[in-house]
Amino acid sequence: MTTATRTAPGADSPGRPRTAAAAPPRRRFRTRALIPWGFVGPFLALFTLCFFLPILYALYQSFIQIRRYGLFGEEGRETVFTGFDNYARALGQEAFVDSVGRVLLFGVVQVPVMLGLALVLALLLESASATWPGFFRALYFMPYGVPGVVASLLWGFLYVPGLSPILDVAGLVGLEPDLLGPNSVLWSIANIITWLFIGYNMLILIAQLKTIPSELYESARIDGAGPLQTAWHIQLPLIRPALVLTTVFSIIGTLQLFAEPQILAAFTVNIDSAYTPNMAAYRSAFTDNDYNVAAAQSVLVALTAFVLSFGFLWLVNRKDRQR
């Protein structure tokens, strides 16, 4: 993303608009300066409406409360600024704090497992030993096209005793796993997420694997490196950017968990209505009708995503510098 090499279209001198404005065709430049905004404008307008304003609005809502007077608010109501009171109330909900801890635990286990499997499949598909790599690649990517809702319904049926053929098969060998138990259900959700997104992450990793020049493989081969050594010393370091990218996306995705646990909740009593932070925020907004606490919870989720994503990036960069 270099900016220095780009020249301003139409203007004789490259560089900042201010220098260009001093150039002779002044009026022409004025209208020219508006042209890029004509292209960016529609996107930007919608981005402002659907991203920027909601975030500002959530921030605003998270700092106010609406006081109603009278039994049904018929004696008037007022909006008061309450500082961090909504945040205190959000964090005061034990269920919300638990839900944050739950998704963090989920992420610590599920993200490495999913990305590890995606990496293994990507390396295998790109190795010389793979048969029909195109076929398998398409097949592994296929779940990405299945809506999370539908995937949860399907896996839900596969988890329920009495319906699940998987449990039937397990029963034949004497196993009676409880896939929807109070402790195991989190990992049953993890399985759904893993199933949905391995192929997607694998595809990103494969895309970067394909950019490794073949001379590198050639020289590794001449040095006598086997497939494992090649993977460890050449492929892994070179696809680090893709690994970092997929990790950040996965962290953000984990904090947003909503559809899968909500659908599975219909199959088990072990998922409550505030199982994940997003479910808690949804409950605050639509069951408790407390938009202000819901806004505070949404802001907290977004902040956690930011802190974790940037924390991870910082960690990665620091390691790079130490090298």
Next chain:
Amino acid sequence: MTTTDVKKGDAAPARRRPGGATGASTRSRILVTAILAVAAVYFLVPVYWVFVAATKTTSDLFDSFGFGLGEEFVLFTNISEVLTYNGGIFWRWTLNSLLYSVLGALLATLLAAAAGYALAKYDFRGRELVFGLVLGGVLVPAAATALPLYLLFSQIGLANTYWAVLLPSLISPFGLYLCRIYADASVPDSVIESARLEGAGEGRVFFTLGLRMMAPALVTVFLFQMVGIWNNYFLPLVMLADEGLYPITLGLVTWQSYQGRDIEMYMRVVTGSMLSVIPLIIAIVVLQRYWRGGMTAGAVKG
């Protein structure tokens, strides 16, 4: 097909990427293929199950072995039951999903293309600020904006309308990112300049040259956005109250919530799920080439 593949691999080890030192030994080939096949089974299990289950009667669903056929084969009865139930509302949901995802993805791609093209090809004040802001938007969990967006939309009367789902679907920060990188790499300044010299306006340059040269990236942006919208659940759940506006995902969940009261609902949920995965599975497998193409561009430059 296998034999020719093996032979080619032996003759020219560089044809396919690295791994084995010289081609690949038969043993490692068998081992790797076995692992790949096991993984394939894992990915196929739920899909296979739903296709089998959709052929069963309600009692077979509960009584027969899940991976085998039931006593009766009633797939077509089930399908027509899904399509006619409640005045054929499943059709309506399908059309809604198509409207949201296809129209939404088309417009989103156009918007991202125009903005990405401008960010790549014009030098203007605020350019990096715009890019940075939008990329920051990628990091904000979409679900975190859905709630406040609902509050905002309900104040301007947009909640519970087609617009409520369509408008937010038109923004693809990832698309903008990919389009900018792609336009940077594949739309040469010289081509734009010579088109200008021939008297083409800026808009025409973009629509006739820019869009065409960015086509591979645009296909990728379109596909990702379409799947994203098709699979979306939280946004329509928050925004929509009227069943007639629901996409398939939300509709199926509504049916699922009736399961406790009406056992016949199970078959509708199962068959509806099966019908809803067919179009996107076809899209993914058939259009596989394009998913790769654009993502490589992103990975190379990113």
